[in-house]
Amino acid sequence: MRIDGAHGYRLVALGQPLERFELPPLEPAPDEVVVEVFGCGICHTDVGFAVDGVPTRKPLPLVLGHEISGRVVAAGDNVRAWLGRLVIVPAVVPCGDCPACRANRPTICRNQFMPGNDGDGGFATHTRVPARGLCPVPEPLPPGLSAESLSVVADAVTTPWEAIRRAGVGPEDVAVFVGVGGVGGFGVQIAAALEAAVIAIDIDRGKLELAAQHGAGWTLDSSAMSDKDLKTAVRNFTKQSGRKNIGLKIFETSGTPDGQQTAFGLIDFGGYLAVVGFTPRKVELRLSNLMALDATARGNWGCPPGQYPAALDLVLRGKVAIQSYVEVHSLNDAPAVFDSVARHSITRRAILKPVANGT
Numbered sequence: 001m002r003i004d005g006a007h008g009y010r011l012v013a014l015g016q017p018l019e020r021f022e023l024p025p026l027e028p029a030p031d032e033v034v035v036e037v038f039g040c041g042i043c044h045t046d047v048g049f050a051v052d053g054v055p056t057r058k059p060l061p062l063v064l065g066h067e068i069s070g071r072v073v074a075a076g077d078n079v080r081a082w083l084g085r086l087v088i089v090p091a092v093v094p095c096g097d098c099p100a101c102r103a104n105r106p107t108i109c110r111n112q113f114m115p116g117n118d119g120d121g122g123f124a125t126h127t128r129v130p131a132r133g134l135c136p137v138p139e140p141l142p143p144g145l146s147a148e149s150l151s152v153v154a155d156a157v158t159t160p161w162e163a164i165r166r167a168g169v170g171p172e173d174v175a176v177f178v179g180v181g182g183v184g185g186f187g188v189q190i191a192a193a194l195e196a197a198v199i200a201i202d203i204d205r206g207k208l209e210l211a212a213q214h215g216a217g218w219t220l221d222s223s224a225m226s227d228k229d230l231k232t233a234v235r236n237f238t239k240q241s242g243r244k245n246i247g248l249k250i251f252e253t254s255g256t257p258d259g260q261q262t263a264f265g266l267i268d269f270g271g272y273l274a275v276v277g278f279t280p281r282k283v284e285l286r287l288s289n290l291m292a293l294d295a296t297a298r299g300n301w302g303c304p305p306g307q308y309p310a311a312l313d314l315v316l317r318g319k320v321a322i323q324s325y326v327e328v329h330s331l332n333d334a335p336a337v338f339d340s341v342a343r344h345s346i347t348r349r350a351i352l353k354p355v356a357n358g359t
């Protein structure tokens with residue numbers, strides 16, 4: 001089965017606006033599917049590719065977008081069972097068969113496929129992806145949750161989920177999120193769902209208010225505080241929280257050099273820093289603090305597909321609210337919306353929705 005007449009918006013050259021083009025007919029290989037895109041979130045990693053000069057693994061021109069939800073409308077011979085299913089496409093699809101995959105480290109698979117990086121992604125009406133790792137979405141959806149908004153589960157929800165899971169966050173912990181926008185806002189809710197006490201730090205009052213409504217027990221506006229005052233405030237809240245008070249777990253979810261400085265500065269004895277956000281820019285740190293404080297710093301490239309159903313479950317059960325963190329735009333407006341995200345004039349997670357697709 002092949003899909004004709006699909007179109008998308010591709011990046012042709014660094015710094016250029018996205019350009020509309022007709023995709024060639026999409027025919028899935030035996031282990032692939034074609035997904036009719038219901039929604040595709042715009043991630044700051046996409047902005048990194050388009051504006052900051054981070055190279056895509058498949059050379060330009062390329063359709064960006066790795067946060068995809070939609071319905072399988074064509075399936076290869078080996079994966080016919082997916083036909084008709086509502087799915088979330090993982091942002092990183094491991095091969096399943098290399099030394100890294102066999103060692104249960106699928107996120108570092110060197111044969112991985114990332115839509116919008118290793119091949120055309122989701123800023124399109126349709127996209128062709130491996131069936132491996134697809135996350136099925138049970139239907140009908142709970143009231144108030146749209147299929148297009150579930151696209152953010154592909155990255156903005158699952159990447160902090162994986163970071164939080166690796167950190168072993170639970171009821172004894174205090175979790176700090178530096179940057180509570182598109183990724184950190186979900187991180188706050190996930191940590192709260194796991195019964196941790198949560199501190200949200202940001203420079204944007206609106207984001208802090210939203211975090212306070214969705215699981216943050218304490219919010220701190222770091223634009224108005226010195227590093228020392230911030231550290232004191234975090235210590236005070238940790239004491240008040242009645243949690244075990246050692247090994248603060250810090251999540252850098254801003255993806256900015258300032259946020260990284262702030263997060264690193266909060267590391268205390270036995271602390272844990274998870275680097276979740278991405279920036280190509282450098283920061284100056286005294287790395288020996290890790291040694292002196294017996295602390296740990298760790299990153300994660302996306303999330304193994306096997307973790308997606310657990311993260312999706314939190315969303316379906318209403319433990320992680322999505323709707324107030326996203327805004328949906330027509331795919332037809334992709335160039336302007338992308339530009340607004342790049343200029344930070346859209347602060348919620350922007351989702352591109354092909355007008356004719358979905359519900």
Ligand SMILES: [Zn+2]
Pocket residue numbers: 043044045046066091155156
């Ligand atoms: Zn992303």
Ligand SMILES: [Zn+2]
Pocket residue numbers: 094095096097098099100101102109110111112
């Ligand atoms: Zn592999």
